[in-house]
Amino acid sequence: MVASQEVLASQVGVDILKRGGNAVDAAVGVGFALAVTLPRAGNIAGGGFMLVYLADKDKFVALDYKEMAPAAASRNMYILPDGSVDKHSVRYTRKGFGVPGTVAAFAKALKEHGTMTLAEVLQPSINLARNGIKVTDDLAFSLVYAAKRLGKDPEAKRIFFREDGKPLQAGDTLYQKDLAWSLEQIAQKGPDAFYKGEIAQRIAADMKDGGGLVTQTDMASYVVADREPVRTSYRKHDLVIMPPPSSGGVHIAQMLNVFKQFDLKSMGHNTAATIHLMSESMRQAYADRSKHLGDPDFNNIPIKWLTSNEYAKQTVAQISMDKARSSKDVNPGTAPLPESPDTTHFSVMDKFGNVVSNTYSLNYSYGSGIVAKGTGILLNNVMDDFSAKPGSPNGYGLVGGEANAIAPKKRALSSMTPAIVMKDGKPFLVTGSPGGSRIITTVMQVILNVIDHDMNIAEATHAVRVHHQWLPDQILIEPGLNKDTIELLKAKGHKVVTSKNSMGSTQSIVYKGGYFYGSADPRRPGAAAIGF
Known part of the structure; x- marks a missing residue:
């Protein structure tokens, strides 16, 4: 397919x-x-x-x-x-x-x-x-x-x-x-x-x-x-994602480590509590991106530390489930030393x-x-x-x-995030998306929708998406999120902005029970998932 x-x-x-x-x-x-x-x-x-x-x-x-x-x-x-x-x-x-x-x-x-x-x-x-x-x-x-x-x-x-x-x-x-x-x-x-x-x-x-x-x-x-891909586990699934100079693998692993400490399924899909937790995790990840990520041939990137459970616990300790942080108070973490639009x-x-x-x-x-x-x-x-x-x-x-920073023969940092999810040692889900700075959060939400919220790949693709990238200090949402949820997020101190444009265009395939299930994102016309 x-x-x-x-x-x-x-x-x-x-x-x-x-x-x-x-x-x-x-x-x-x-x-x-x-x-x-x-x-x-x-x-x-x-x-x-x-x-x-x-x-x-x-x-x-x-x-x-x-x-x-x-x-x-x-x-x-x-x-x-x-x-x-x-x-x-x-x-x-x-x-x-x-x-x-x-x-x-x-x-x-x-x-x-x-x-x-x-x-x-x-x-x-x-x-x-x-x-x-x-x-x-x-x-x-x-x-x-x-x-x-x-x-x-x-x-x-x-x-x-x-x-x-x-x-x-x-x-x-x-x-x-x-x-x-x-x-x-x-x-x-x-x-x-x-x-x-x-x-x-x-x-x-x-x-x-x-x-x-x-x-x-x-x-x-x-x-x-x-490159050696970034690997992480999440709820009995193994994720393999691109490493730097793609920032996606590091930060998806970083955020999933935070989510492991919560029951997202019980919290519910796109509830105020879940979006709040995702936004606070996104906020920290993008703050870290601004300092630590770049071309690994020119920089010593602290991948193991950023994707460690210990750092995730530090992030969780700073998150209140009742109140949003201000991005001006959220700084990139300090790594222990030494350690090695259209897309x-x-x-x-x-x-x-x-x-x-x-x-x-x-x-x-x-x-x-x-x-x-x-x-x-x-x-x-x-x-x-x-x-x-x-x-x-x-x-x-x-x-x-x-x-x-610019240097001869250097590769620029990117948000592009091709991902493969394995289950029981076999390919289960393959996905990725365009979307500039929103690529990482888009790919992560498809993964969460399938694993935590038991959606099929079409449901996971069609669901309303949200995004926070530290600066500007706001939650960007697609049209369709209900008004009550938005008001609850505002009550927690979030600035919520409805995006004029859709987020991403995921092209995904799930292999399950001997069948291929494909979903081409309807957010951009002309896409197609074709099998035989």
């Missing part, structure tokens, strides 16, 4: 499974297809995290393919003379581009754990790019939303706009000839085509002409990092017991809105994930510290 945010991409993955491919083959096919069918988040010039379970080896593989800062990057590169951050430069120009990791990771996963060739899994995506896809209502809406940025770049405008100067509309056909060429290059020549061949040359030339920093040497130097997720399970949980992104919707000339490839603006000025929030309102 395949669950992704776009139906054509899900079908590409299912077709690969039907041809005898395994979960890794299907996942790589889906990942490349989303670059064509979901251009605002699917990508070949972005980065992310892939978590794989290999059934025959009973082994987990965690691939960190987050983008890397170019060699010419410097700590204060976005600081203006008045001390403020040059947000335009980092978010909407080629100076925000980081060396992408998607192609390297997909090729590595396929070579080491797949059964098919790059040419085989790429052909459906090449066909979709060359022959065109019908613009859906969702794609048309996203183009209108991003039209101001896309319209400033001649290459992006040529691809995504009509001749009359308006963005493509529902029912139009989106042709991506240059992207088809790029995908063909990768299919024929492997990842070297992207990192050392003509694609790399075209990207580097585009960077030079447009004031970007990424060079051919930067492209050729990119490496995927093999998309897809999940795959195959008949052999293999599982892939993958989250990747261009950072913002359509990245910087810039297409590298002659490639059809949208460029990420991942440099905004760094703390351009430690202590100042990024585009998602997240505050970062010294651990996430």
Whole structure:
């Protein structure tokens, strides 16, 4: 079964499974297809995290393919003379581009754990790019939303706009000839085509002409990092989640350790008591994120301490069930010394017991809105994930510290959180989500809904979500939470804000009793969970 945010991409993955491919083959096919069918988040010039379970080896593989800062990057590169951050430069120009990791990771996963060739899994995506896809209502809406940025770049405008100067509309056909060429290059020549061949040359030339920093040497130097996943247990389930520079695994483990000390099932789903406890746990986790999390190749991150039961007990001791804390009074914990918007997720399970949980992104919707000339490839603006000025929030309102300061060849901290839940030693639940700073809490709530509240995966997906990220000091809720619960939360001292937008877009699969149960989040149109 395949669950992704776009139906054509899900079908590409299912077709690969039907041809005898395994979960890794299907996942790589889906990942490349989303670059064509979901251009605002699917990508070949972005980065992310892939978590794989290999059934025959009973082994987990965690691939960190987050983008890397170019060699010419410097700590204060976005600081203006008045001390403020040059947000335009980092978010909407080629100076925000980081060396992408998607192609390297997909090729590595396929070579080491797949059964098919790059040419085989790429052909459906090449066909979709060359022959065109019908613009859906969702794609048309996203183009209108991003039209101001896309319209400033001649290459992006040529691809995504009509001749009359308006963005493509529902029912139009989106042709991506240059992207088809790029995908063909990768299919024929492997990842070297992207990192050392003509694609790399075209990207580097585009960077030079447009004031970007990424060079051919930067492209050729990119490496995927093999990481040791974060593991934790929760109510007779074993969770395996991405480690730093993803912050999700550490903080979900941290929060679950708090919840272990309470009976959430008896407290009830989305009651004032449960939301209060979740919010106080979230508040502490995001405070810790601001200080302790970053690229593990550059920082000594106290993972064992943050995910320990001892630290959870310290957190619980500071929580009153009757009154909310103020975030100004909640500080990141002090580790004992020494100790070592738009994103998309897809999940795959195959008949052999293999599982892939993958989250990747261009950072913002359509990245910087810039297409590298002659490639059809949208460029990420991942440099905004760094703390351009430690202590100042990024585009998602997240505050970062010294651990996430800019440095050459460093990977920025991320909220992307692909997760796999095991039960009795077998894959049980695979999930993940886009959503910027809300990814971690979204994924955690799906897990809680299934394990604590006995929901099936559709119920767990559809349930109202809440979010607290320390700063700003507020509980963000989706529409649908009842008024009495909101008033009880306010009585405890919480500031409750109803979100104008939905939270996340989880793509989840449960394997139970010999059956696959998939749920594609309805919060974003066009998603599909398809099995056979």
